[in-house]
Amino acid sequence: MRHRVGHMGLRSAAKDDRSRTMVPIKHAALPELLTALKAALVRRDRAETSRIVAVLLDRRAPLGEQWRAISQLMQVSGELTLALRAIDAFIASAANKPAALYSKVVLLTQAQRLQDAHDLLASLPENVPEPGGRAYVLGNTAVTLGRIEEGRAYLLKALEHRPGWGPAWLSLASAINLDGPVGDQLLAEAAIAERQGPSDLARYHYALGKLHADRGDPAAAFAAYSRGAALLKAETPYSRAGDAANATAAMTGWPEGFFDRAGDGRTIATSRPIFVTGLPRSGTTLVEQIIASHSAVLDGGELNFVQHLAVAAGGVSGDAVTQYCASGGTLDDLGALYLHLLDERFGPEGRVVDKTIDVSRFMGVIAAALPDAPLIWMRRDPLDCAWSCFRTFFI
Template sequence: MVKTYSLDDFLKAVRQGHRAESLAILNHFIDNKEPLKSDWIKCAALALRIGEIHKAKQAADFYRSEMPQTLRHLINYCGVYAEAGDLTKVQKLVEPQIKKDLKDPNLFHLAGTVAAQLGQLDRARNYLINALKLMPQSGITWFTLSSITDYKKYPELLDKLEQSFAMVPEADAKNRQQFFYSLGKAYADLGRFDDAYKAYAAGAEIMQQASRYSVKADEQFVNDIIANHSSDVVANLPRSRSGHNRAVALLGLPRSGTTLLGQMLAAHSKVKGAAETGAIGYASMHLRNENFADFPSFIKQHGDPQGAIDHISDVYAHVINQQFSGTNLVVDKTIQLSRHFAIWAQAFPQGKAIYIQRNPEDVAWSCFKSNFRGRADWSWKAEDIASYMRHEERLMQHWLAVFGDRILSIRYEDLCQNPEQTLKQVCAHLGLAFEPSMLHFYKDNGPVFTSSVGQVHEPIHQKRIGLSANFKDFLDAWRQS
C-alpha cells in the first residue's frame, strides 16, 4: 500500500524539526505531481523553511501551472522565487506586467523591492513611488523606499510621507510601525535628530509589545554555551569527515559591518558570494535549545556521533550549494551564527572565521533604528540591546580563546579608514591574495537582503563612524543599562 501524505503532515514535520521526514513528504508531493492546486504555494513556503530552494521553486512551478494565470497568482509565484534569491527571474516576469499599465500597487511594490535588492536604486525608487501613488498608506512600501533614499536629495518626499502617515488609523499598529521607522530615517537624513529618535522609539515601542526576549534567559543560554564548550571538551568532539571546504564564517553583531565586509569579499574572484544563508539552522533543525547550549552532551548521547556531525556538514553544504553554485568560497553571515559556532567549527574543521567589531555605541544605535525582519526582538529597547551586546561579547571572547587563530578579529573603523590594509589581512587569513576589485565592490556586487540594502551600493566611506553621538537620549539609556 502506497503511503499518502497531507499538507498537515508536512507542516507538522517541519514544526517538529524533522527535516528528513519533511523532505520525504515534499519529494512525495513533487514526484507524484499531487494535485495540490493553491496549496502548492504553501508547500513552496515550507520547502524554504527547511532550506530546499530548488524544490521550493518546483512547488511554485506546479502552483503556476495549476492555477489561473491571474496577476495575484503571478505575484504569489514571484514571491517564492524572490525569497529563493532568484531576483533576476522575478524582474523578468514582473516588468512586462508593469508595461501593460496595470494599476496594481502590489506589482509596483514587488518590482521596487527586487530592484532595490539588485542595487538598481533609481529604478527601485521609481517603482516604489508609483506604488505609493496607488496606495499611499502602505507603510512597508514607504519603509522600503526610505531605506534606499537620502531625504536630503528628495526633501519633497517627506511632506508626502507625513501626509500619508496622518491618514493611517491608530488601530493599524503594524502599518504605523513601518511609518515610524520611515519617518525616523527621513528626519535623521535631514539632521532632525530629536524628531528621528522620537519616531524610531515610537516604532520600537510597537514592536516591543510582541517581544519574547528575556535578558535572564539569554544570559543563561550564553553561560551554558561557555560552560559546556571548554577548549578541552571541544578538542574531543568529532570533526566532520565530509571534506566540504567552501564555508567562511563571518561573525559579529548586526550592524557591525558584516554586510559591507561580505560584499567586499564577494568581489574576490575566489569567493562566490556572501549572505545570511541560514544553513546552520537548516542543518541542525533537529536540535533543541538545550542541545545548542550543550552540544557535547548531545553528541555523547548520540548513537553515531561521527555520523551526526557528518550529517550536519552534509546538509549545510547542500543548502550552500543551492544558494551558490560552483566551488568558490561562500561567506556565511547568518545572524546569531556565534550561538552555533562550536557546531559550525566541527562541521567544517578547516573552515576559517572573521570577527568584525565596531564602536559599541554606533552598533547599539544602528540596531535600534533598524527594522529587522526577525530574530532580533532584543533590538527594540536600549536596555535589551545593552544586555544582548554584553552576552555576545562574552561569547565571542570565549570562542576566540577556544579556537585561537581560526578566527581573525578586525574592526569596522579600520575597514573604512584603511580598507586595503585590512582586506589584505582578511585575505591572508583565508589563504587568498588581495585583489583590487574588492575595493570597488559596489560596482558589481550581488543581491543584498539585509537592512544595509541602501548602503552597500556606495563606495566605501567613513560617514557612519560616530553617528550615534547625535542621539544622546538613546545613548544615555543604553549606557545606564
C-alpha cells in the same frame, strides 16, 4: 493532505532511526504517501520528508492547492529545488493563473533570486497581487539589484496607490536621501499613516526618523525612532530570561579537547563558507562586500542556515551534539547538511560569505560541524553599535 504547514524546522534523522522510520514508498498509494509525509513532519525528519515530497512530485500527485503549502515547507527547510518544483506543480494545477504565478514570485524573493522574481512579476498583470503591492515588490527587488532610480520610481508609484504606507516609505528611506520633495511628501502623509496598523506605522516612523537625520535634526530623529521602537516592542516583546537561557545553552557541553577530538575521522571539506559576524551594525555588510568582490566568492547575506544544523542536532549545546552523535548521527552529517543548503541556494561553485547576525549562538555547532570554515568577528565602538541599532528596523 490537511495538515497546517508552519515554520517548523526539519531535523536529520539519526542513522539508526532512519532505517526504522523510512517506509517503502516506491509503490505506495497516494493515501499511504500522505500519511507517511504527515508522520515524517511530526518527527521533523528532514530526509524522509524530502524523499516523500520528491516521490509525490515525480508522480505528479493531484494535490492542487496543497502544493503551495508543501513548497513553503521546503523553502523554510532550505530545500529550494523541491520548493520550486512544488510551486510549479501548484501553478500547473491552477492553470497558470496570474495569482498562482505570483506565489512563485514570493518564493523566488524569499530565495533571493531577485532578478527572476522581478522579471516574473513584471510579466504579470498590474493588478497582481494589487497595484500598490506590485509596485512595492518591484521597487524592492530593483533597489536590492542596485537599480536605485528604477526602484525609487516603483516605490513612489506604490505610495500613489497607498499613501502613508509604512513598508514603502521604509524601503525608500533605506535607498535614498529623503531631504527634498520626497521628504516633504513623507511629512504630508503623516495623518494618513496614523491609520495603519502598528507594524506598518512603526515602519513609517523609522522612515520619518531617517528623514530628520537626513535633514540634520537629531532630536526629531530620536523622537521618531523612539515611537517606531515603542510600536515594535508592543508587537514583539523581548524575553530576557529566554535570551539568557539560549546563550547559556550555546556555551554548555563543550569540554576541553572536544573540538580536537571532533576532527578525528572527518571525510568532507568544510572550508566553503566564510562566516562574517559580530554585533548587529558592527560592519559585517561592508566586510562581506569587500570579500565578495573576489570573483571566486559569492555574497550570501544572512543565510540563517546554521539554525538547521541546530535543529538537526537537537539544540545548540555540546550536550545536544554529543547526544546526536551517540544516536547514530555524525559531525560529517551536520557539515554535509550545511553544504547541501549552500548548493541548493548558490550551486556547487565558489565560496560563500554567510553574515548571519546571531552566529554567536551557534559557535559550538559551527566549530564541530564546519571546522575548516573561517570566521571573522567584527568589533565596533559599542555606543556606535547601539545608536545604529536604535535607528535600524530589523524585523
